[in-house]
Amino acid sequence: MGYFSECGGLKMDSTHDQNLKKLGLAVIKTETDAVSALTSKIDDAFVKACHLMLDCKGRVVVTGMGKSGHIAGKIAATLASTGTPAFFVHPGEASHGDLGMITQQDVVLALSNSGETGEVLTILPIIKRIDVPFIAMTGNPLSSLAKFATVHLDVAVEQEACPLGLAPTASTTAALVMGDALAVSMLEVKGFTRDDFALSHPGGSLGKRLLLLVSDIMHSGAEVPSILENALVSDALLEMTEKKLGMTAIVDKSNDVVGVFTDGDLRRMLGNGSNVQQAKITEVMTTSCTVINSGILAAEAMKIMQQKKINALLVVDQNNKLVGALNMHDLVRAGIV
Numbered sequence: 001m002g003y004f005s006e007c008g009g010l011k012m013d014s015t016h017d018q019n020l021k022k023l024g025l026a027v028i029k030t031e032t033d034a035v036s037a038l039t040s041k042i043d044d045a046f047v048k049a050c051h052l053m054l055d056c057k058g059r060v061v062v063t064g065m066g067k068s069g070h071i072a073g074k075i076a077a078t079l080a081s082t083g084t085p086a087f088f089v090h091p092g093e094a095s096h097g098d099l100g101m102i103t104q105q106d107v108v109l110a111l112s113n114s115g116e117t118g119e120v121l122t123i124l125p126i127i128k129r130i131d132v133p134f135i136a137m138t139g140n141p142l143s144s145l146a147k148f149a150t151v152h153l154d155v156a157v158e159q160e161a162c163p164l165g166l167a168p169t170a171s172t173t174a175a176l177v178m179g180d181a182l183a184v185s186m187l188e189v190k191g192f193t194r195d196d197f198a199l200s201h202p203g204g205s206l207g208k209r210l211l212l213l214v215s216d217i218m219h220s221g222a223e224v225p226s227i228l229e230n231a232l233v234s235d236a237l238l239e240m241t242e243k244k245l246g247m248t249a250i251v252d253k254s255n256d257v258v259g260v261f262t263d264g265d266l267r268r269m270l271g272n273g274s275n276v277q278q279a280k281i282t283e284v285m286t287t288s289c290t291v292i293n294s295g296i297l298a299a300e301a302m303k304i305m306q307q308k309k310i311n312a313l314l315v316v317d318q319n320n321k322l323v324g325a326l327n328m329h330d331l332v333r334a335g336i337v
Contacts, residue, residue: 027161027169034157034170035177041154042181049109049151050185052133053084058105060086063094065119067168068111068175075109075179082183083192091119099126109135113155113171115143124148137178139171153178209336214301215294217334218315218324219245226251226322229258233269233279236261245327247312250285255321257314259285291316294323298336301326 053060060079064072072088079086089098091110102108108127110120115138127134128148136149139156146152155178161169225243227235229250239248240261250259261281269276269284291314292301301313305328315324 030159030161031170031173034174037157038155038174038177038181041178045151045153046181049135049153050182050189052107052135052151053079053109053182054186054189056084056105056107056133058085058103058107060084060107060109061089061102062086062109062111063089063091063120063123064111065091065117067172068113068117071172071175071179072109072111074176075111075183078180078183079186082187083190084183084186091117091123094123095119099123102127102130102132104130104132107133107135109137110145110149111137111175112143112145113139113168113175115140115145117145120145137175139174209297209299212298212334212336213294214292214296214298214315214324214326217298217330218294218326219243219330220324224322224325225249226255227281228253229282231281233261233266233274233276233281233284236281237266237276243325245312245325247314247325247327249314249322249325250281251322257289257291257316257320257322258282259287260289260314261285262310262312289314291320292326293318298326298331298334302328302331302336305331 060076062072062076062079063069069088069090076086076088087101089101094102112120115136121144124134124145133150134148135151135153136143136145137153137155138146139154140146141152141154141156155171155174157170157174159165160167160171223243225239225245225248227239227248227250229252231250236248236250240246240263247260247262249257250261252258259282261284265284265286266276269279274284290304290308290310292304294315294317305311305313312325312327314322315326317323
């Protein structure tokens with residue numbers, strides 16, 4: 001017996017729920033098949049399109065109308081963020097002045113499933129006049145755009161996921177995947193690195209993970225908790241209380257790190273019944289402590305903490321001299337975690 005619920009004036013029961021699941025799975029299968037079919041279309045035309053964009057002295061101008069326009073905008077953004085300067089131009093606006101954005105140094109990439117989109121066809125004479133390489137991505141190799149193009153990329157699909165065969169679904173997915181294939185292939189050929197990627201993604205958590213160094217967020221100078229190796233545990237507790245990092249470095253007279261004393265070490269002392277007031281720090285400190293260099297990424301420091309299951313790290317220079325301290329709270333505040 002099915003349950004009923006009101007939703008937008010429609011009555012739904014459990015049978016309808018099962019049908020919704022079947023429909024959802026059917027859509028995914030249709031689009032998966034469309035993407036799989038692209039493997040046979042990574043051919044000489046694909047290679048030529050890559051070469052046109054790799055040799056481009058200007059920018060890749062991506063255009064498309066409607067749903068294809070949305071995909072074109074995403075492809076332009078992906079190209080730009082992976083080392084291929086690109087931007088999107090709306091074909092409707094192009095014939096009203098925005099064509100001035102296109103120069104002879106550029107390459108145009110146009111998306112249209114039918115290959116007969118009027119707004120795109122309108123700008124073809126101007127593209128021809130300024131002799132700009134033109135890459136068409138369509139689902140019809142016999143279309144006007146395909147025939148005009150310097151290179152045509154075939155992204156035809158057997159059917160749309162829409163049961164009416166009207167809403168662009170599988171076709172836009174195929175175009176998006178082909179765009180990703182272009183962008184990533186050129187990224188590899190150009191030798192685009194993580195550092196290059198970081199420079200174009202300075203904002204948000206991604207940029208912080210790729211750019212922020214330990215030296216940018218660590219405690220330094222008088223903020224670093226440290227005591228000499230001839231100190232008592234009671235001295236360590238005072239230092240930890242004042243600096244509030246849950247640990248203190250143990251250093252020799254040359255400021256070389258010889259150990260660390262943490263909240264965990266203190267708990268173990270108390271569990272063993274040791275005398276906190278009289279014990280020497282060298283008797284209870286952790287000598288094989290993990291240290292890091294200030295020049296590594298803060299995200300790498302976080303990985304080290306997670307792997308070692310520790311909450312804080314001492315920062316040293318190339319000579320093992322103490323220069324800073326870092327704990328998990330610092331990483332949280334910096335947006336790394």
